[in-house]
Structures are given as C-alpha cells and as structure tokens.
C-alpha cells in the first residue's frame with residue numbers, strides 16, 4: 001500500500017492522465033473510473049478513460065460517458081496506443097492483473113508513465129508503481145472516494161461524481177446486502193448524500209431500465225435453463241450462442257442471472273456459463289465459506305472475490321459444463337456443510 005502523499009506529489013501539477021478498467025466494465029468499474037475522471041478534471045488534469053471493451057447501455061447515464069474511448073482492436077488500436085504511450089499517469093481501476101484488460105494489458109505494462117492501481121480484488125499482480133488496493137473494500141468506488149478524501153478534496157465530489165461512485169458501491173455490495181457492506185460503506189454513502197446524489201434515480205437507471213426482450217430472455221432462462229443440484233447445494237445455468245442470438249442479447253443482458261440461481265433456498269454455490277463464441281465466460285457466486293475465487297482460480301483461469309468470481313473456458317459449452325459437474329464431488333463436503341439459509345420448519 002502506497003502513501004497518499006506519493007499520489008499527492010504525482011498530481012501536484014497538471015498531468016496527462018489515462019484511466020482504464022476491466023473487460024466488460026460493470027457499474028463499479030465504470031463508476032469508479034468516471035468518478036475519478038470527473039475529480040481529476042476538476043483539478044485541471046487532462047484525462048482520457050479507455051475501456052477494453054463495450055459495456056451495458058444502462059451505464060451510459062454516467063457523467064463523462066460521452067468522452068469514454070472504447071477500445072476496438074482493429075479500429076482504434078493506434079489511437080489507444082498513443083493515449084497510453086503519452087500518458088504521464090496511468091490509473092488502473094477495479095482489476096488486479098493486466099491479463100484482465102486484453103491487449104491493453106501489454107500496452108500498459110510497457111508504458112513509461114507512472115502506474116497507479118486502485119482495486120479490491122484478491123491476489124493483485126505487482127505491476128503498479130503506486131498501489132491503493134484493499135481486498136476488504138466492498139467496491140473500487142469506495143476506495144476512490146477514500147483516495148479523493150485523503151487527498152483533501154472531498155469538497156470536489158459533486159452530485160455527478162457522487163452518483164458514479166454510488167453506482168459502484170450499490171452494485172458491488174448487491175444493494176447493501178453482501179457481508180462487505182461495512183459501517184465505512186454506509187458512512188461514505190452518507191457523505192455522498194451530502195453531495196446531493198439521488199439514490200433512487202441511480203437505482204432505477206441501473207436496475208429498472210431493461211428492454212422488454214431482456215425480461216423475456218430472463219423468463220426463458222429461469223423456466224428452461226436453470227439446473228438445481230440439491231446434492232451439492234448448487235445451481236447453474238448454461239446459455240448457448242444460439243440462445244443469445246435468438247433473444248438479441250446485448251452486453252449486460254446476462255448480468256445478474258447468477259444471482260437468481262443463488263437466490264434459491266439452500267443453494268450456496270451458483271454458476272452461469274455463457275457461450276461468447278471465442279470462449280465460455282463463467283460467473284460464480286457463493287454464500288458462506290465456499291470460496292468461488294479459489295475454485296475459479298484453480299479450475300477456470302479466473303479469480304475475483306471470496307463470494308463473487310469469474311473465469312473462462314476454452315472448450316465447448318457442453319464440455320465445460322461436464323467438467324464443472326465432474327469437479328463437484330470433490331467439493332461436496334464443503335458445499336453441504338456450508339451454512340444454509342435458515343429454513344422455517
């Protein structure tokens with residue numbers, strides 16, 4: 001962990017700043033990036049936010065969204081390399097290893113500027129010059145708030161910056177229900193309310209702005225695709241590329257599916273497998289002691305947090321699911337002894 005005075009010194013004069021976050025940014029990834037960007041611009045820096053891929057349209061309301069450069073390998077590679085190569089300061093937000101930002105990872109690694117990591121994932125890679133990671137934090141947006149506050153600039157957090165940060169904290173805490181929802185989190189939200197954020201608006205823009213088609217897709221998935229394995233307290237969903245096409249699924253439409261699987265009484269481990277053509281993208285969630293980040297790291301080239309992690313598989317969807325099923329017996333003891341939801345008789 002670096003000291004805040006090192007960052008203060010680095011930002012003491014106007015800088016050319018690059019901010020990036022993980023592939024397929026979620027509300028914490030984009031919210032922490034745009035919240036930080038808004039603050040740095042107010043301080044007189046020149047800031048470019050580059051995302052390694054596109055992101056869901058329900059995040060497009062965030063102030064600063066219009067200036068985001070979305071990396072597209074065959075389209076703006078030269079422009080993005082130029083931005084990274086000329087940046088004096090490179091902020092890496094909400095990811096812990098450069099492999100999570102596709103081709104941008106190598107460009108960032110080789111960039112001459114000072115790299116600053118702000119993140120809350122487990123097992124961070126040592127690539128940054130300054131590191132403000134804390135795996136106990138509920139969200140990267142929580143850490144961005146603290147960095148701005150510790151720099152002595154909390155008064156610069158206006159409604160727009162505050163709503164970006166609120167979005168990140170709200171989503172990464174599962175709307176303030178995960179164990180990561182500390183006293184500190186609630187105190188920060190109180191400060192954001194002081195800055196004038198409208199939390200109902202943020203909630204509605206993120207959770208209640210889906211297309212009708214997405215809701216029908218959800219209906220189909222819950223009715224036909226959800227598999228419950230009582231002997232392992234596990235539930236999973238596997239979605240083919242054809243099914244995604246059939247429902248015109250867009251970026252973000254599959255987000256949150258895994259939580260439905262986990263919401264079943266008694267289920268402690270949930271997985272969603274999605275055929276993204278080049279690879280199978282996997283989301284894992286758990287409640288209690290079973291570590292999905294460990295499971296994902298060990299078997300699916302992934303990682304994340306204790307109760308929320310992701311991974312990838314390079315074999316076909318059916319084989320990926322078979323592999324997953326073949327792994328469960330060795331975890332049966334952990335899965336059945338994990339604390340279950342209290343069920344009234």
Ligand code: 5GP
Pocket residue numbers: 022094100121282283284301302303304305308309310311312
């Ligand atoms: P999600 O299931 O929402 O995509 O991801 C859950 C958590 O795991 C997030 O914190 C995300 O950053 C992390 N995660 C998702 N996919 C991967 C992956 O392939 N590798 C690693 N290391 N972390 C991932």
Ligand code: MN
Pocket residue numbers: 028029094120138139140172
């Ligand atoms: Mn996060």
